[in-house]
Amino acid sequence: xxxxxxxxxxxxxxxxxxxxxxxxxxxxxxxxxxxxxxxxxxxxxxxxxxxxxxxxxxxxxxxxxxxxxxxxxxxxxxxxxxxxxxxxxxxxxxxxxxxxxxxxxxxxxxxxxxxxxxxxxxxxxxxxxxxxxxxxxxxxxxxxxxxxxxxxxxxxxxxxxxxxxxxxxxxxxxxxxxxxxxxxxxxxxxxxxxxxxxxxxxxxxxxx
Amino acid sequence: xxxxxxxxxxxxxxxxxxxxxxxxxxxxxxxxxxxxxxxxxxxxxxxxxxxxxxxxxxxxxxxxxxx
Numbered sequence: 676x677x678x679x680x681x682x683x684x685x686x687x688x689x690x691x692x693x694x695x696x697x698x699x700x701x702x703x704x705x706x707x708x709x710x711x712x713x714x715x716x717x718x719x720x721x722x723x724x725x726x727x728x729x730x731x732x733x734x735x736x737x738x739x740x741x742x743x744x745x746x747x748x749x750x751x752x753x754x755x756x757x758x759x760x761x762x763x764x765x766x767x768x769x770x771x772x773x774x775x776x777x778x779x780x781x782x783x784x785x786x787x788x789x790x791x792x793x794x795x796x797x798x799x800x801x802x803x804x805x806x807x808x809x810x811x812x813x814x815x816x817x818x819x820x821x822x823x824x825x826x827x828x829x830x831x832x833x834x835x836x837x838x839x840x841x842x843x844x845x846x847x848x849x850x851x852x853x854x855x856x857x858x859x860x861x862x863x864x865x866x867x868x869x870x871x872x873x874x875x876x877x878x879x880x881x882x883x
Numbered sequence: 884x885x886x887x888x889x890x891x892x893x894x895x896x897x898x899x900x901x902x903x904x905x906x907x908x909x910x911x912x913x914x915x916x917x918x919x920x921x922x923x924x925x926x927x928x929x930x931x932x933x934x935x936x937x938x939x940x941x942x943x944x945x946x947x948x949x950x
Contacts (some may be wrong), residue, residue, distance in 0.1 A: 692893075693893040693895075694893075696949070697892050698895050700893075701892045701893070702895050703893065703894045703895070704893060704894070704895045704896065705895075705896050705904050705906075706895060706896070706897045706898070707897075707898065707900075707902060707947045707948040708897065708898060708899050708900045708948075709897075710897055711897060716947070717947050718947050719903070719944065719945060719946070719948040721906075721944075721945070721948075724896075724898065724906055725906045725909070725945060727912055739941075741941070741944040742944075743944060743947055752935070763944060765940055765941060767941070768917055775937065778937055780927055780937070780940060782940050782944065783941065785931075785934075785940060785943070786932065786933055786934070786935070787935070793937045807937065808935040808936060808937065809935075810935070816949045828931035841922045843910070844943055863930075876938075
C-alpha cells in the first residue's frame with residue numbers, strides 16, 4: 676500500500692506482516708539500517724535478527740522469515756507518491772533441530788529467478804528422484820499463504836481466534852497491491868564488482 | 884479491518900550496519916562454515932552464480948543487512 680512518505684509506505688507494508696505473524700508467533704521484525712526511509716536501495720527484513728521463531732503445535736516446528744524490499748516511487752497520478760515493493764522472499768519451515776522441512780523461495784539474483792519451493796532433506800528418503808536442491812515451481816507466495824499453510828496443514832497452533840479472517844483479509848490486500856503473480860519482472864540488479872574476473876567453481880552445472 | 888484486533892505483539896527493530904554484518908556472519912558460519920566476509924567476497928566474484936544450494940540463498944538474503 677502506498678504512503679505519503681517513505682516511512683509511511685514502509686509502515687503500510689509492515690502492518691499486514693505484523694498482523695499475519697501475530698497469528699502464530701510473538702516475534703520482532705528486524706529491518707536493515709535505513710529500512711524505514713532510505714530510497715534507492717534494497718533493504719532486508721527478517722524475524723528476531725534472523726533467528727527462527729517457535730510457533731506452538733504438534734510437530735514443534737520452527738519458522739524463519741526473510742524478505743528483501745525497496746521503497747519506490749508510485750507512477751500513478753492521484754496516488755500517494757511512495758510504496759514498497761518486494762524484491763525477494765525466502766521463508767522456511769524447519770523441524771525442531773533447525774533443519775529444513777519446506778522452503779518457499781523467490782530470489783531473482785540467483786540462477787533460478789522464478790518462485791519455487793524446496794523440500795527439506797529431512798523429508799526425503801535416500802536414493803529417490805527428489806533432492807533438497809531441486810526447485811519446484813510455484814506462483815508467487817504470500818507470507819499470509821505460508822502462515823495459513825502452517826496452521827491448516829502442519830498443525831501449527833494459531834495464537835489468535837480470528838486468524839482465519841485476519842489472514843484472508845491480509846491476503847486480499849496483498850493480491851490487490853501486488854504487481855505480478857506468475858512471472859516476476861526482470862530483475863534490475865546492478866552488476867557485481869569485478870564481474871569480469873570471476874574464477875568459476877569447478878564442477879558440473881545441473882540443468883533442469 | 885472489521886471483526887479483528889490489531890495485535891501489538893509483533894514489534895519492529897531496525898538494526899545498525901554493524902549488527903547486520905554480524906547477522907550475516909553468523910548465518911554464513913552456521914550454514915556454509917565460512918565467515919561473512921568470505922561469503923561476500925565469493926558472492927561478488929560470482930562463485931555462487933550457478934549454485935542450487937538453498938543454504939546460499941539463506942545467507943544471501945542477509946546481504947542488505949551487511950552493506
